[in-house]
Amino acid sequence: MAPTLFQVDGLLACAFQRVGLIVTECTESLEELLRPLQPTGLIGLSLFDIVDSQSIPVLEEALLSNNASTKAACLLKTVPPRAVTFGFHPYPGAPDSHQIVVLQDAIEHSPRTQKLEESLDILQDQKERLADLSSLMVHDLRNALQILVSNLDLVEKDFFEGKHSKVDARLRKLTDSSLSMSGILDEITKYLRFEIGEYPMEMTDLNEVVLACANQASTHPQKQVTIVRKTPFPTLICERQLVHELFANLIGNAVKYTKTSEVHIEIGLHQSSDPHPVFFIRDNGVGIHPDDLSRVFQPFQRADRNKLNTHGTGMGMAIAKKIVERHQGRIWLDSAPNQGTTVRFSLGPLP
Known part of the structure; x- marks a missing residue:
């Protein structure tokens, strides 16, 4: 059950169960530091057993904190006592009764400790x-x-x-x-x-990506789909598979949410000096009511597109947002009932 995060060389850290503050896992580095105190290892000891008595009130206050991650300055029972900062973090993948404590010297902020704390925050999120x-x-x-x-x-x-x-x-x-x-x-x-998931970063000609997605959408069996590319597209270093999914998703939405049998879609790039290119996909669909705009990007939330009878899970725009954010971009839209929708999103930066 020990996380690979504990394999960082020289890191002082342990996992403990909050009931009794019992240490359940420990790095070799911390055990070696406290071996004079407990020759058989720290597993089974309480956190209070490894700190100086004057540090116990500080430790208790930190443990009672409602913050997801908190810190406390304590003295370890080494000879001489060693001043350290305890950083408490939720234990990803374990019950809420477990936490990880990371120790770092009070006067030196270890890059390894900082990296671990950031990783723990990401995993908890x-x-x-x-x-x-x-x-x-x-x-x-x-x-x-x-x-x-x-x-x-x-x-x-x-x-x-x-x-x-x-x-x-x-x-x-x-x-x-x-x-x-x-x-x-x-x-x-x-x-x-x-x-x-992890996807390779590739030099990607977006003209090829947009053309492939447009050709696929144009073969709709019940609708006549016209897709106009208003501008040429740049080449980006990106996760090609995900960016393809992004354009296919947004173009597919434009087709799906058009009542008429004739679908007109415009795709282009806003011309600006911004290193992060801003793209747009504009349709002549049913549009979205202003009250629904705030929840369009939430998972399993489907905007009431004028009661249009379409199948869907409400995940499409949430996936689009996830892909855009993975590429340091943002996504937003302008829409009104019966006036179509324009989706805008940034990707980048340009190489």
């Missing part, structure tokens, strides 16, 4: 976001499953009563619900892959 996402996913899957189960019961009832026309309608609902569940699982897998 990911843990919280994934917990929120899991709750949303369970909610949507439960709703789809309830529709599935209730319609199965009604199909059986209508079949034995000879109401075959109703059976056909309910089977279509079953299919829709199954597709919805499958879509949710696909999108959450994609989102998690973008959240924690």
Whole structure:
């Protein structure tokens, strides 16, 4: 269960269980430092056992703090006593009853310690976001499953009563619900892959990326899709696979949320001296009500696009935002009901 973070050479750190403050894991460096105090190792000792008595009130105050990460200046029971700063951090992947304490000399801020603290903060942030996402996913899957189960019961009832026309309608609902569940699982897998995955940075000609995405969107079976590239596009050093997904996602949204059979989309680059290029994708779709704009980029949140009957999981714009932020950019949109939508986003910087 010991995290690889503990393998940093020379780092002083240990994990402890808050009930009793019992040390459960420890780096070799810390054990070696305190070996005169505990020749058999620190596992099983309390944090209070390894600090000087005058440090106990300071340690107690830090442990009672409600902050996610806090610090306390203490003296270790070394000879002579050694002044250190205790940094307390949540233990990613462990129960809330566990924490990690990182020790650093009070007069010297170790780059290794700083790097570990930053890594712990990132892991804790990911843990919280994934917990929120899991709750949303369970909610949507439960709703789809309830529709599935209730319609199965009604199909059986209508079949034995000879109401075959109703059976056909309910089977279509079953299919829709199954597709919805499958879509949710696909999108959450994609989102998690973008959240924690690593992709190679490549020199990418965005003209090729946009052309490939536009060609794919133009083959829609029920709509005539016209995509106009208003400007040439630059070459960027980026995660090519993700940027392709970004353009495909936004262009696909523009097609999906257009009521008419004729879809007109404009794609271009705002001309400016900013090293971070700003792109736009403009459509003639149904638009978005101002009340819905604030939640467009939240996972599993679908804007009420004029009650347009479309299938979707509400993950598309959340994924787009995740990709943009991975490339040090930002994304926003301008929209109004029945006036289309313009999505703008920055990527970069230019090489």
